[in-house]
Amino acid sequence: MDVDQFNRELLAFLAAASTPFHAVSALASRLQSAGFSPLRSDQAWSLEPGGRYYLTRNDSSIVAFTIGAEAAPERGMRMVGAHTDSPCLMVKPAPEKRRAGYFQLGVEVYGGALLNPWFDRDLSLAGRVSYADQAGALRTAMVDFRRPLAVIPSLAIHLDREANQSRSINPQTDILPVLALRAEPGTPSFRELLRDRLLVEHPDCGVREVLDYELCFYDTQPPALVGLHEEFIASARLDNLLSCFTGLQSLLAADGRQSCLLVCNDHEEVGSLSTSGAQGPLLLSTLRRLVPDEVTLAQLVANSLMISADNAHGIHPNYADKHDDNHGPLLNAGPVIKINANQRYATNAETAGLFRLLAKEEGVAVQSFVVRSDMGCGSTIGPITAGGTGIRTLDIGVPTFAMHSVRELAGRDDAAQLCRVLQRFYNHSGRLTPA
Numbered sequence: 001m002d003v004d005q006f007n008r009e010l011l012a013f014l015a016a017a018s019t020p021f022h023a024v025s026a027l028a029s030r031l032q033s034a035g036f037s038p039l040r041s042d043q044a045w046s047l048e049p050g051g052r053y054y055l056t057r058n059d060s061s062i063v064a065f066t067i068g069a070e071a072a073p074e075r076g077m078r079m080v081g082a083h084t085d086s087p088c089l090m091v092k093p094a095p096e097k098r099r100a101g102y103f104q105l106g107v108e109v110y111g112g113a114l115l116n117p118w119f120d121r122d123l124s125l126a127g128r129v130s131y132a133d134q135a136g137a138l139r140t141a142m143v144d145f146r147r148p149l150a151v152i153p154s155l156a157i158h159l160d161r162e163a164n165q166s167r168s169i170n171p172q173t174d175i176l177p178v179l180a181l182r183a184e185p186g187t188p189s190f191r192e193l194l195r196d197r198l199l200v201e202h203p204d205c206g207v208r209e210v211l212d213y214e215l216c217f218y219d220t221q222p223p224a225l226v227g228l229h230e231e232f233i234a235s236a237r238l239d240n241l242l243s244c245f246t247g248l249q250s251l252l253a254a255d256g257r258q259s260c261l262l263v264c265n266d267h268e269e270v271g272s273l274s275t276s277g278a279q280g281p282l283l284l285s286t287l288r289r290l291v292p293d294e295v296t297l298a299q300l301v302a303n304s305l306m307i308s309a310d311n312a313h314g315i316h317p318n319y320a321d322k323h324d325d326n327h328g329p330l331l332n333a334g335p336v337i338k339i340n341a342n343q344r345y346a347t348n349a350e351t352a353g354l355f356r357l358l359a360k361e362e363g364v365a366v367q368s369f370v371v372r373s374d375m376g377c378g379s380t381i382g383p384i385t386a387g388g389t390g391i392r393t394l395d396i397g398v399p400t401f402a403m404h405s406v407r408e409l410a411g412r413d414d415a416a417q418l419c420r421v422l423q424r425f426y427n428h429s430g431r432l433t434p435a
């Protein structure tokens, strides 16, 4: 696929995937169109050689895998991991606030959000709702209002002359989105609004009563190519939907001879410990069902390799001293291998070596990132997956700016370049361990 076509599809995916639930739904429908069969954790599986399958957990994580024609424990499995969640503002359980004549919703900050960019944006709301149907049975459905229905206005500089020097943000009091003028008596509650929305999106859902929800505000500005020569991709949730999409495209393009797997976990931004997070049992329980015998499973694990794909920090021209000057990745100069001596990244010489070999064979330039020695380092699902499963892992990602902003920036070429390396990895017929 050429870069323009790849980016068109990436932008469409980013726009559709407003929450982890919507991301998983979009990934699942692409997998299904490509001939992958859905599996359910609560049912027996009958897997065929050459088969292509996927399963979801909590509607917010997904594992897709192929059983290669040449599958064998000593050949290992080629795995790519990413995460479906992004920092955002989530609606509280009893959210209605009426302050100074306005109707607002109380929000909780999900993950390490950069809060400043959330002001003065046209925000919409999306996520998952649980409800009772007419028979009283518990059901869930996704909703996405898909239009600007809230805004968090900035305080004017005239009312805070120090704003550019010292304004800080109190997440309890300063970032409540404004939805309307104060509701008149008889105006529906938030749950009643959700009930109406469910009926718009799912006319046959039979909702009697909304029970609960996980809803995120998101910026309605669509993803776009920007820059003098359109050299950048600007979008919400590039961390880490860009890697989910890139992993998916490389899996779909793999030749099917090797056993391959893609896992996209929820809850990375909050530590990964959940039924669907990378610290939960999703990956290992899937592998156990593929290879029930413990000894054979240990062989498979020992011979497998996971490429954990999550974005890297590009060196910022206005803040270049935040990087070690030998390790400042540039946008559009290729994927980045992320290294940390203190194991905040899972990369080691052996796993990084294989990635460099694959990239070289593919003609893709590789950069490296190590945090300044006087600064702390971020982390991702790589060390958690390696520690929880024993699978050798490396952490890589495309360079970006503004990580955890409501609008992040990546290079136009890097995701497509990474896709080529991941596809080569999925097709790699040699061993994944050194000779």
Ligand SMILES: [Zn+2]
Pocket (backbone or CB within 6 Å): 083, 239, 240, 268, 310, 311, 380
């Ligand atoms: Zn991330």
